[in-house]
Amino acid sequence: MKKLFTNAQAIVPGQAEPQVTSVLIDGEVFSEIGDVTPCSESQIIDCENKILAPGIVDLGVFAIDKPAFHFGGITRAALMPDQSPVLDLPAMIKHYAADGKPDLWSHPIAAATKALEGKELAEIGLMKPAGALAVSTGRHWIADSGMMLKLLQYCHSLNMPVIVHSEDLGLVGDAVATAGETATRLGLSSAPSCAEAVSIARDLALVRESGAKVHFRQVTTAAGLNLIGEAKSQGLPITCGITPAHLFLSDMAISDFRTFARLSPPLRDESDRQACLAAVQNGTIDVISSGHDPRGPEDKRLPFAEAQPGMAGAETLLALSLNLVRDEIVSIGRLFEMLSTNPAKILGANAGAIEPGYEADFILIDPDAPWQVDTRKMAAAAGNTPFDKLPVQGRVRGIYKGGKAL
Amino acid sequence: MTSTEPSKAHQFPSGSDAFPHRHLLGIAGLQPWEILYLLKEAEQWVDLNRKSIKHAGRMDGLTVINAFFENSTRTLLSFEIAGKRMGADVVNMHAAQSSIKKGETLIDTAVTLNAMKADAIVIRHGSSGAVQLIADKVDCPVLNAGDGRHEHPTQALLDALTIQRRKGDISGLTVTICGDVMHSRVARSNIYCLTTLGAKVRVCGPPSLLPAALDRMNVADFTNFDEALDGADVVMMLRLQNERMNGDFIPSPREYHHLYGLTKKRLSLANDDALVMHPGPMNRGVEIDSNVADDIDRSAVTEQVEMGVAVRMACLDILTRRSREVEGWT
Numbered sequence: 252m253k254k255l256f257t258n259a260q261a262i263v264p265g266q267a268e269p270q271v272t273s274v275l276i277d278g279e280v281f282s283e284i285g286d287v288t289p290c291s292e293s294q295i296i297d298c299e300n301k302i303l304a305p306g307i308v309d310l311g312v313f314a315i316d317k318p319a320f321h322f323g324g325i326t327r328a329a330l331m332p333d334q335s336p337v338l339d340l341p342a343m344i345k346h347y348a349a350d351g352k353p354d355l356w357s358h359p360i361a362a363a364t365k366a367l368e369g370k371e372l373a374e375i376g377l378m379k380p381a382g383a384l385a386v387s388t389g390r391h392w393i394a395d396s397g398m399m400l401k402l403l404q405y406c407h408s409l410n411m412p413v414i415v416h417s418e419d420l421g422l423v424g425d426a427v428a429t430a431g432e433t434a435t436r437l438g439l440s441s442a443p444s445c446a447e448a449v450s451i452a453r454d455l456a457l458v459r460e461s462g463a464k465v466h467f468r469q470v471t472t473a474a475g476l477n478l479i480g481e482a483k484s485q486g487l488p489i490t491c492g493i494t495p496a497h498l499f500l501s502d503m504a505i506s507d508f509r510t511f512a513r514l515s516p517p518l519r520d521e522s523d524r525q526a527c528l529a530a531v532q533n534g535t536i537d538v539i540s541s542g543h544d545p546r547g548p549e550d551k552r553l554p555f556a557e558a559q560p561g562m563a564g565a566e567t568l569l570a571l572s573l574n575l576v577r578d579e580i581v582s583i584g585r586l587f588e589m590l591s592t593n594p595a596k597i598l599g600a601n602a603g604a605i606e607p608g609y610e611a612d613f614i615l616i617d618p619d620a621p622w623q624v625d626t627r628k629m630a631a632a633a634g635n636t637p638f639d640k641l642p643v644q645g646r647v648r649g650i651y652k653g654g655k656a657l
Numbered sequence: 658m659t660s661t662e663p664s665k666a667h668q669f670p671s672g673s674d675a676f677p678h679r680h681l682l683g684i685a686g687l688q689p690w691e692i693l694y695l696l697k698e699a700e701q702w703v704d705l706n707r708k709s710i711k712h713a714g715r716m717d718g719l720t721v722i723n724a725f726f727e728n729s730t731r732t733l734l735s736f737e738i739a740g741k742r743m744g745a746d747v748v749n750m751h752a753a754q755s756s757i758k759k760g761e762t763l764i765d766t767a768v769t770l771n772a773m774k775a776d777a778i779v780i781r782h783g784s785s786g787a788v789q790l791i792a793d794k795v796d797c798p799v800l801n802a803g804d805g806r807h808e809h810p811t812q813a814l815l816d817a818l819t820i821q822r823r824k825g826d827i828s829g830l831t832v833t834i835c836g837d838v839m840h841s842r843v844a845r846s847n848i849y850c851l852t853t854l855g856a857k858v859r860v861c862g863p864p865s866l867l868p869a870a871l872d873r874m875n876v877a878d879f880t881n882f883d884e885a886l887d888g889a890d891v892v893m894m895l896r897l898q899n900e901r902m903n904g905d906f907i908p909s910p911r912e913y914h915h916l917y918g919l920t921k922k923r924l925s926l927a928n929d930d931a932l933v934m935h936p937g938p939m940n941r942g943v944e945i946d947s948n949v950a951d952d953i954d955r956s957a958v959t960e961q962v963e964m965g966v967a968v969r970m971a972c973l974d975i976l977t978r979r980s981r982e983v984e985g986w987t
Binding site: 430431432434435436437438439440441443507508548552553554555556557 | 763764782785787789790804808842845868869870873874
């Protein structure tokens with residue numbers, strides 16, 4: 252069955268701006284992009300000038316939350332191993348790899364160490380054939396550098412990327428905020444923002460030693476981004492990401508002890524936030540993901556330090572990211588490299604771009620449609636967003652997984 | 658018996674405009690005249706407390722619940738006495754952190770307290786922000802009796818009242834606060850209170866016990882105690898918790914005493930009439946020497962305790978005026 256999407260403003264590889272074109276889908280993959288002559292058996296769908304973009308590949312979510320993903324235009328989600336129980340056995344990987352199909356593909360990420368405790372390697376070599384495309388330390392930092400090096404060497408031999416969390420444990424301790432005026436005023440235990448750079452510096456040295464591919468899931472400080480930028484210019488096989496929260500909120504957002512703004516890593520000060528925006532602009536940041544972690548009142552309606560970190564981010568990922576285009580920080584073409592193409596590339600999934608031969612995962616977007624974020628009206632399993640009441644623009648009007656409308 | 662009417666002060670806005678807040682969760686955000694109004698209102702209770710019969714019927718028939726989620730002897734006692742002297746029925750709820758499970762239970766406890774129709778709830782909790790969380794869930798005024806490292810507003814008010822009675826106007830005084838500022842809610846509330854009232858505040862302590870960005874709170878920070886004492890009008894010592902004395906933050910109690918202990922000799926670096934204060938309980942021989950703590954000419958430590966009852970009486974009175982339908986406060 253062929254489907255021809257006409258009058259589309261398609262986001263195609265290498266182009267900063269959308270191209271008015273037609274997109275032909277044959278079965279589950281893109282077959283032709285350009286002036287396609289419709290043949291008799293193909294179904295024709297008029298996109299009415301909407302943007303046709305690759306489906307978002309969300310690199311690093313903490314729950315499979317289909318309604319939120321579909322609202323947000325996410326067709327693939329890489330599930331972090333920080334589950335209960337931890338994803339450290341092949342059977343769990345197999346279970347989560349099947350979860351959500353056919354209308355959502357979840358890519359469970361293998362835990363680097365058993366129970367993510369940082370002490371013993373997990374069965375990575377068995378989790379790979381079970382469906383794991385990457386390995387991660389979860390929300391933890393492996394304090395033992397010897398263990399970290401072994402992990403990187405091992406993953407390098409298996410050709411699996413390692414997704415790391417960048418906070419030095421000794422500096423972080425029981426901190427729930429970044430050291431600075433806000434944390435001091437609120438009386439919250441805090442860690443200096445250099446906890447990130449310290450951890451990145453060590454891991455970069457170990458990447459040099461091992462040659463492993465490493466994705467720094469969230470780099471949120473100027474010092475951390477400088478290290479990443481420098482290492483990239485030396486040709487190290489590394490990538491880094493961020494979530495919209497660190498691009499659009501500073502630690503001021505935790506004033507009044509707002510637990511919805513309790514994140515891991517914690518929100519940073521304004522100068523670091525500006526550095527993150529600059530890093531999106533200059534290409535240091537490769538990936539924008541949601542870090543989707545819906546948490547109900549039992550985890551969030553608590554004193555700040557006792558609340559769990561994390562935010563429900565899937566629904567707001569696209570609309571908030573489109574602000575980067577409106578603010579002329581990036582082109583829409585580059586935005587979808589960060590949302591779709593690069594994450595798919597890191598995972599080695601044959602998706603994330605509107606290109607012949609790729610899986611036909613795509614979304615139709617009305618980029619100007621206004622709506623308001625509302626914690627009480629979320630599609631997500633819980634409404635813990637720090638962006639409550641924020642007016643945003645950009646709605647997904649159609650979502651297709653493997654060529655099928657959802 | 659003596660049911661004194663709320664004082665009609667000319668220098669303060671009339672009625673509830675003098676203190677328009679529903680709760681007392683912290684000093685941050687209070688206007689200078691609001692703080693001064695609380696202090697002025699406390700004066701009458703200082704006088705009452707020095708009489709043989711110490712009873713004001715202003716809160717007759719009202720119920721005050723002291724919900725203490727963290728162990729306390731002094732503050733709890735002070736609030737209990739304050740409530741009883743105002744005529745309220747005071748109930749103490751001892752909920753040591755261990756017996757109360759984390760999670761929804763805190764909110765559930767708040768809802769339970771609320772259902773019992775308290776007229777004021779006094780809360781102490783070990784976690785910063787916890788008191789505000791409860792305040793959002795109850796219909797009656799909430800007084801923060803200390804939340805984590807965040808605020809302890811009545812302590813700052815009683816300290817301000819003590820200073821004011823000894824030194825007159827707080828504006829322009831140099832106050833040195835020394836000790837474990839990082840973990841101290843007393844320090845935070847005092848910094849807010851004293852800077853709002855126009856004092857020059859210095860904080861001093863080992864770098865491991867000073868929080869970041871103190872300069873943004875309008876205070877000068879010192880790690881050398883001798884320098885911090887130079888020319889001070891008030892020296893406020895903070896309690897150093899035992900568990901922080903042995904290697905984690907400082908090497909040993911004796912080293913702490915060497916660097917930050919208030920000795921007679923050190924006190925001579927401050928102004929000749931400098932006032933010595935401590936929120937108690939004191940670690941004698943660690944942060945303060947006995948001959949300083951017990952020097953009645955210099956030390957205001959017992960006076961602080963006395964002012965504590967008066968300040969808490971004033972706070973309970975003012976916060977319940979709305980429910981008691983006091984004229985101008987409805």
